[in-house]
Amino acid sequence: MINTTWLRSFCTLVEVGHFTRTAERLHMTQSGVSQHVRKLEEQLGAELLVRQGKKFSLSDTGEKLYASAQDILLALSNLEQSVGEDSPYEGAVRLMSPGSVGLKLYSHLLALQSEHPKLIIDFRFAPNTDVENAIAESAVDIGFMTSKSTLADVSCTPVAQESLLLVTPASVEEPEWDTLMTLGFIDHPDGSHHANLLLGANYPEFQHSNLFPRKGFSNQIGLILEPVSMGLGFTVLPAHAVEAFQRPEQIKAHRLARPVSETLYLCALRKKAFQRRIETVIAEARRWL
Template sequence: MINTAWLRTFCTLVEVGHFTRTAERLHMTQSGVSQHVRKLEEQLGTELLVRQGKQFSLSGAGERLYTEAQGILFALSNLEQTVGEDPPFAGSVRIMSPGSVGLKLYPHLLALQSKHPKLVIDYRFAPNPDVENAIAKSIVDLGFMTSKSTLSEVSCTPVAQESLLLVTPATVEEPDWDTLMALGFIDHPDGSHHASLLLGANYPEFQHSNLFPRKGFSNQIGLILEPVSMGLGFTVLPAHAVEAFEKSEHIKAHPLANPVSETLYLCVPRHRALQARMKTVIAEAKRGL
């Protein structure tokens, strides 16, 4: 394989036409320039320069090498520049979070992309364990979780709090225990966990969400409140999911005596440096939260 340093020296010499001035341009000694050319000739097994005292001209092989080398060196220069660039508003950023957080953040990040079309937002909704594994395996660049990771490959920083809300049909005035038992529970992937946190802190009778008649289940964050809005049951959801529901007039979120919130963590691969575009997205996400 041709040594690119020798090749660059050779092409500069051809363009400048003088060993001393080539050495000055490349911040080398004149003997260093001569040595690079000689090593290149030895590697290729052919004479590249026809020397006449202090003057020289190109041999046929030298002319062919110079013609081909210009494109190669130009491509290498572009490659160096591209690899070295770290634009804050261009490139893809892969993000993953639970659905409630995504409902809040995704519109903010799309607005950011609208301002900077070269920035590409790749957003996936997933439960905490999937987010954690994706970050650990560098499948995504950053994630948000409502529990702190236990994996050594994942670094987590608390960035926000999200309230858990008891949501019933709009017709319910006072969500006492008997009312909730009569309504029944609309479950979802985090339903038992959320109910344990919020209802356990506010209802002495609560032991487990299984106590309630199960009136439905959905794993689509945007649809969990549909059966609630139709009077089919109640549920417990993070505030962002409740705020995003379009039929807000058909549901009611009830303030309870003992509010409960989940900590939201920003999670990134521990041993990977954050690129400028990722820092841009993180800053916008923090503003959105």
């Protein structure tokens, strides 16, 4: 394989037509330029220059090499430039989070993309385990999780707190234990976990969410509050999911005597530096969390 440094020296020499001025342009010694040309000739097994004292002309092989090298060096230059570019507002950013966080962030990140159309937001909603696996496999650039990763390759930094809320139909003024038992529980993928955290801290009668009659289930974060709004049951959800519900007058979010929050972590592949566009998205996410 031809050494591109030697090739660049040869092409510059052809363009400048003088060893000393070539050395000055390349910040080399004249003997260094001569050595590069000689190494190329040895590698190709052919004379590139026809030397005439201090002057030279190109041999047939030299002519062919110079003609072909222009495209090669231009392509290398373009490659270096494209790889070296690190715009804060261009390129795709792949991120993943649980649904509640996604409901909070997605519209704001789309607004950021509207301001900078070359910035592409690729946002996936997924539970914590899927988020950490995607990060470990480099399927996403960053993720948000509501628990620290157990994988050694995934680093997690706390960035925010999100309150858990008891949500009932709007008609419920005081969520007494008997009232909850009568309503029944609208479950979701994190329903048992959230209920254990919030209800366990506030109701001495609580042992497990299975105590409540199960009145429904949804794995779509935007739909979990639909049955609650219709009076079919209650649930426990993170605050961002509650705030995103389009008909807040049909539900009631209760902040209980002993508040419970989940820590939100920014997670990424350990020891991998962020590109500037990823830093842009992280800064925007922090702004709204």
